[in-house]
Every structure is written in structure tokens, then in C-alpha cells.
Amino acid sequence: MEEVQGFSVVRAASHVGGTGVVVQAKAQARVQRGQVVALYPGLLYLPFQPIFLQSVGNSFVFRCIDGVHVDGNDRRISRAAFRSCVGRDRVGHLTLADTSWLTPHPVNPLNVGQYVNNRTAGRPSNVAYQEVTVRPGEVALEDRHLLPNLWYSPPADVPVADLPFRLVALVATRDVAPGEELFSDYFTVVH
Template sequence: MWRNLLEWWSSYRHRFVPWIVLRMRARKSLLKAEKIPNVPAAELQATVGELVKYLDSIPVGVRRGDPFASSAQRLKDLENTHNLTEIMGFSLELRKSRIPKSGRGVFVASGVVQPDTLVALYPGTVYDAGEPVLLQSFGNPYIIQCGDGCYIDGKPTGISRLIYKSCANRDFFHGFTWCDTSWLNTKRMANPYAVGQYVNNAGPPEFPANVSYHEFEIPPDFDLKYRKYIPNVHFAPEKDRPMRLIGLISLRCIQVGEELYSTYFNF
């Protein structure tokens, strides 16, 4: 029992706020030790813009892997996956992590991830500093804290799921979907790069970090047509403010078959 408890704590402590506060000095030393890529926010915004425009060009049934698709549609699906790999340079998949007892992980399925590349987005409800997040945080390994004190809750089940869907329905705007909800079911994803919450921590030395977290924002005037591919929504209802996003940036070249590993103390 104690062994299981220690294993659980080893993973969950990275999301436990009091422990994070006590580890701030260690975080600063880690920041100095790691080579953190300096990718301009404007470049990240441009990459997201290019991605969502391409996703919007793919027929819905093909994009989401329609189980009733015809053979011709499935061939088209493979073609679109290839095209997406050509545009982004790679594609991702979820499968069992190589880290023992860590559940699922994110792997490079095709292509090659070049250094300083936006690899994935961290989906979820965005809570500004001071907004209520305590109840959702209990036993929740998917909550991540930003540098300014806001949180993103990327848990796809339970109360976190209910809150995200409620906020998404609340923000339905003049016929436009305000955010992507398909990441809540990874079998039918509109944005296949909204898997940042499944990237495991690079704790053991044999699993070194190859991606790092970076904060950036999309402006309030981001094209409403493409909002449906952004996997984040504000907890508070105001729309006229930037949307906080967390992207995972590659620290080095990542080959096909490699799993993504990050650290919770690098932004």
C-alpha cells in the first residue's frame, strides 16, 4: 500500500499547489540548467492559425475518423493525415506510455519534429488567478499552473468535463462554436494536436525531457470561424480578452516512435 501511495504522490505532487510553492527555488535552478527554446509568441500564433485553417478544410466525417466512412473516405483520411504531416511536419498518437504505471502517453506517429517546434496544445478550462479551482483540483493530475497564477484544467472526465462543456455551451456565439470540445473524447478529435495533457513528466533519468511548456495567447479578434478548433475556454464569461494557450515546444529533434516527455517546472 505504501509503495502505491508513494508512486501516486511522485506523480501528483507536480500538480499539488503547496508543494509547487515550496519547490519554487528548485524551479529557478532547473530553469537555469535547461536549455529552454525562445520561440516568439507571434510565431506560435501563426502556427496555430495555419493548423486550424487546414483542419477547417477537411470534411468533418473524414477529420473525425467516422466509423461509418466508406472505403473511399478512409483512403481520403489517410491522404489528409499525410497532408497534415506535410504541413506540420509530423503527426501524433496516444498509446501506453513507456514510463511504468503512467497510463497513456503521446508519441510521434509520423514525420519528424524539428527543434523549437510547436508540438501540441494543452486543452482545458482556463481559470484566472483568484477564480475557484479548489474543488476541481482534488485528485486531478491534469491541472497545470501558468507563471502568472492562472490555471488550465485539462481533465476530460468528472466535474472538470462538466464545467468545460457548460462554459463551451454558454459561449456559443451567433452560430459560431467558441471552442473545441472534441478533445474530451480522443477517438473523435477535431484538433489532433490537443493532447498536451497526456504528455508525461520526465521524472526518471532514462526518460529525459524533449518538450517544454510555453505560454502564449490568441487575441480577442481571432477569427470566429476557427474558434471551434481552439481547445480552451475561459471559466469566466467575458469574451473581449485574449485566450491563454499553453503549447509544448520541442527541445530537440524528435523521431518517429519517440514518446514526448516534459517537466512541470519550465515556464
């Protein structure tokens, strides 16, 4: 990622406690306003699908504007459900989602967006959420293993390779310097 974009992002100790996401970059490189800096990984639930058990004690559930929920928890029942759905939704030998975000070292370094903390007094937001619906054919099936989202329960009458799916990208709202932690406003989504 650093070779292509000039920067990468990693999970690290947060300035507000717990885990956060920090920008790493080569000398003089910085994240430019408008660049995608992370993706919010997880299992996708339609508004009418039950998510109660997964949501108990889970601060990683993101609610999209249209009511779709993204469960970005990499532990407990959420982790098991995601791994199960990835195993279920294969197209031949191809997997349709990245499971490495469930580990400390994701293959796609963008897949750490669930660890971006909310802004605080003195630490304003520098990224915003951008919801994107990815239509069939917009991402080659061979590349889907790099993306961190998959439907919990797809319609039975539609092949999984033909389903659109949701990505939630975190986009820089200003230039971000190396070493800076990413902060969002949990209630702001860019259209």
C-alpha cells in the same frame, strides 16, 4: 496534420505507465526543434477563481506563471464544466472552443498536451511549455472551434469574442523521431 507538418501526435500507452503522447510521422519525417507539437487543453481559471472541487484528485491542472490555471482533465466535473462553458459562450452559431479533445479522437490532433508525461531518469524532456496569450482578432472566430481553451468565468461586461485567452503550447526542445514519446519538465516554461 501529417500532410501539413509531416507528423502527428497521438495518445498511446506510456513507457512510464498510464497514457502518454507519441509522435507519428511519415518516413524520414521528424519533429524539428522549435515546432509546436501539442496544446494543453482545458478550462481557464483566473488566479482568484475557485478551483478546489475541480482539483480534488485531478493531476491535469496546469498552473501558468501568472497564476492562471488550465484544467485539462477530460473526465468528471472538469469535463462537465468545460462542455457547459462551451455551450454558454457561443457567438451566433459559432463555438469558441474545441470539445472533441474530451473524446478519444480530437478534431485537432494537437489537443492532447495534458497527456505528456514528466521526464524521468533515462527519459529526458524533449518538449517545453510555452504560454501564449491570444488577443482578439489574432484567431478568426470561425477557427476558434479548433482551439481547446476557454475561460471558466469571463467578465460580464466584455463580450466573449473580445476576450484574450490563454494557450499553452508544447514546443520541441530538440528534434523528435517518429515513435518517440513526448516528455516535458513539469517545472519548465519557455519565455
